[in-house]
Amino acid sequence: xxxxxxxxxxxxxxxxxxxxxxxxxxxxxxxxxxxxxxxxxxxxxxxxxxxxxxxxxxxxxxxxxxxxxxxxxxxxxxxxxxxxxxxxxxxxxxxxxxxxxxxxxxxxxxxxxxxxxxxxxxxxxxxx
Numbered sequence: 001x002x003x004x005x006x007x008x009x010x011x012x013x014x015x016x017x018x019x020x021x022x023x024x025x026x027x028x029x030x031x032x033x034x035x036x037x038x039x040x041x042x043x044x045x046x047x048x049x050x051x052x053x054x055x056x057x058x059x060x061x062x063x064x065x066x067x068x069x070x071x072x073x074x075x076x077x078x079x080x081x082x083x084x085x086x087x088x089x090x091x092x093x094x095x096x097x098x099x100x101x102x103x104x105x106x107x108x109x110x111x112x113x114x115x116x117x118x119x120x121x122x123x124x125x126x127x128x
Contacts, residue, residue: 034086034093035064038104042113044124051119052078058122060115068096078120 039062048054058076065071068086072079085096095102101116111126 033064034068034088035066035070037106038062038070038086038093038113039064041127042124043127044113044122046076046078047121047123049119049121058124060113060122060124062113070102072100072102072115072117074122079115079117079122082117 042060042062044058044060046052046055046058055076055078058074058079060079061073063071063073065083069083070086071081071083073081082100084098084100084102086093086102087096088094091105091107093102093104093106101114101121103114104110104112113124113126115122
């Protein structure tokens, strides 16, 4: 009986502490950025060049990997997986730096993407 009384007293002492606990503040939703704007799946073609002939039905997947940063994956081995930092210039979203070309015109053709990666030029449109 003494043991159950001790447990009841301990629970009563802890109860007020638990009821006065501060609520955890809610996290504000993340602000969407350029990477969110361009993320998605695109279908298109690789243009012929010195390294090979053209190829239709090439799928590109653009995935947000960080603030204004995307990973480009392709189902065609000639276009390797790369990560590209993005910036906005007037109405276009472009590669911020590096050896790759990334171009999406947000006004004239917001679902068309043009890429140049590892000397392969690809162009296509977003799959809805």
